[in-house]
Amino acid sequence: MTGTLKLLRLILRRDRILLPLWALVIGLIPASYIKTFNSIFTTDAERLAYAKTSQNNAGFIALYGPLHGDSLPVMVAWRSGFIPIMIGLFALLTVVRHTRTDEEAGRTELIGATVVGRSAQLAAALIATMAASLVCGLVVAAAMIGNGFDAAGSFAFGAEFTLGGWAFAGVAAIAVQLSGSARGARTIGIIALGIAFVLRVGGDISALGDGKLSFLSWLSPIGWLTHVFPYEHNAAWPMLLALLFSLVTVAAGVLLLGRRDLGAGLIAPRLGRPGASAGLRTPLALAWRLHRGLLIAWTFGFAVLGLVFGGVGSSVDDLADGNQAVTDLFAHLGGRSGLIASYFASIAGIVGLIAACYAVQATLRLRDEEQTGHAETVLSTAVSRNALLGSHLVFSLLGPAVALLAEGVVAGVTYGQGEIGGIIAGTLLQLPAVWVLAAIAVLVFGVLPRWSLVAWAAPAICLLILLVGETLQLNHYLLDISPFTHIPHLPGGSVPATPLVTLTVLAAVLAVLGAAGLRRRNLPD
Known part of the structure; x- marks a missing residue:
């Protein structure tokens, strides 16, 4: 050695x-x-x-x-x-x-x-x-x-x-x-x-x-x-x-x-066909072929999470019986009315952060395609860089939505008791925050491709804030670094449009900047 x-x-x-x-x-x-x-x-x-x-x-x-x-x-x-x-x-x-x-x-x-x-x-x-x-x-x-x-x-x-x-x-x-x-x-x-x-x-x-x-x-x-x-x-x-x-x-x-x-x-590696099938002749079709395994695996994993979290929800009342401090803790983590609503609101934030990891992974698939030379081959045809980027972003943005929906549905059905609508809504509300982290990955990939792995720092920081931010009583300016702290809490709370619109616009701006960087740099880089 x-x-x-x-x-x-x-x-x-x-x-x-x-x-x-x-x-x-x-x-x-x-x-x-x-x-x-x-x-x-x-x-x-x-x-x-x-x-x-x-x-x-x-x-x-x-x-x-x-x-x-x-x-x-x-x-x-x-x-x-x-x-x-x-x-x-x-x-x-x-x-x-x-x-x-x-x-x-x-x-x-x-x-x-x-x-x-x-x-x-x-x-x-x-x-x-x-x-x-x-x-x-x-x-x-x-x-x-x-x-x-x-x-x-x-x-x-x-x-x-x-x-x-x-x-x-x-x-x-x-x-x-x-x-x-x-x-x-x-x-x-x-x-x-x-x-x-x-x-x-x-x-x-x-x-x-x-x-x-x-x-x-x-x-x-x-x-x-x-x-x-x-x-x-x-x-x-x-x-x-x-x-x-x-x-x-x-x-x-x-x-x-x-x-x-x-x-x-x-x-x-499995040998492919000498010629592309009809279903692989567009950038979106190729992206589907590349992302479908990842999408299925993450969706299945989120369904399992929904099964676990839904099962836990049925016993939250027992955990807090006679202990107001536990009730207050769940209320502090998320939601404003009802212990069960607060529990599922806090779980929605955890699930959203996991979905952000999926979004970052799906986005960075573009870097893998670039390093292996596949992207250069695709771009040698009539496909533009924006089309290539957009085909992958479909799965970076909508893939987490599918996975979150699976978790929300399974958790709501497992728990039952008429909360399924609020549980699904609370889970899907995490999407604007997820999109912000995906857009950060797009920005890093487009502007600093060799530093693409730095995009993982965003969910890592959000995870750290989630785990210890409230416990250590960090300054609210530090807590606000995580986009998930701005998401309204459901079930059990109101849904103001301002934070959702702001996060969505921020994600769009970051993604556009990343796309602009991709158009102006060499490929591969």
Whole structure:
């Protein structure tokens, strides 16, 4: 692995902002939950009642995992149960970025012309990613110990975060060998992450009933991590399973790397027809062919979210029974009349932010087309740049609408009780904010194409504001950076037109500026 250290330095230089950002910021999120729980539960009796209800709540178990215990440290660790999945996603994307993306762009071939070992680039990407995951875990442990929590439990809690990153860094090491493109590697990795999450959810919810499918949790690295139970059991063997999984997947990735050609993947691309069918002779038809798999996958995922959130809604009344503080919390997060309306209004903001990630991903498909040379080929015909951009923007703008509609319908039907109209309306109201983030991606792609990945910073900042903005009582000027803070709350609130129109106009202006930049720059760039 000659040259690994030099490549590691290069990765750290390229990601000198991104790596510390997600490692440190995500590591500090659990500390914000301490203040939240202390403000909600003013007595031990209230916290114990909440814990008792949550232990048997299928919706909360689906989101955060099983709850064992009722102390404040246990509740904080449980409430953070979804965060290791976020770390796994960041780790996966980081490994793909510094391996398959560089190979696809031709940088790997240039580096390989020097004195560099075949496995050096993969090794450097894994070391950097795993080091960032380790830093994230140490930040968690230090923050918890600083708040007076038990040291052994704090390190077990931090290990959950670290091993979540390590496990899916290993998955990415395999994915980049299987696919011949960065987009394909990301898709394989994200599907693996989704399957791991679904297995964990299915097993843990089954354990509430007859337990016949509870074994599914033990088929998932995410399931292993949720069974560590920091501050209660500090179970070591689930952590050992995750560590072993990481080592095996990394070793498999290195082995597979030696079995493929540079620039190729082990899964051979399917050969296409020698001539285009009638359905592929317009830019929009081609865009549909490129985006349809993504649209179907995201729509299905949003339907699953609707099923989970709708199920949780049916038990929100039980959670707040006799605890005015919980009722006030939901009312503060969103909505103005009725606890259930407030709950679904707050969930709409979360779902909208997830939809924005889909919009950014769909928009950046244009950058993939440019880097692979496909866009240049299309533009060599009578297709204009505006037509090419517009065909993809149809799916960047309307694709999230379809996914949000699916979530709203499924959530409304699952919950029932006459709220379906308000739930769907509240979900679809997130579209102007989603379009703003998609338009930012268009602007970056059109003006600074080499910095296209910076477009992901917009949903990351919005996520940070959503997670800790209110808890840390940030200045309202900082909160207003997120377009989602300007969206009216439904069900349960009024719908003024001004913020919706303003956000839509802002999105249109940003998109027009991006289109103007695309017309004036070289392609590819």
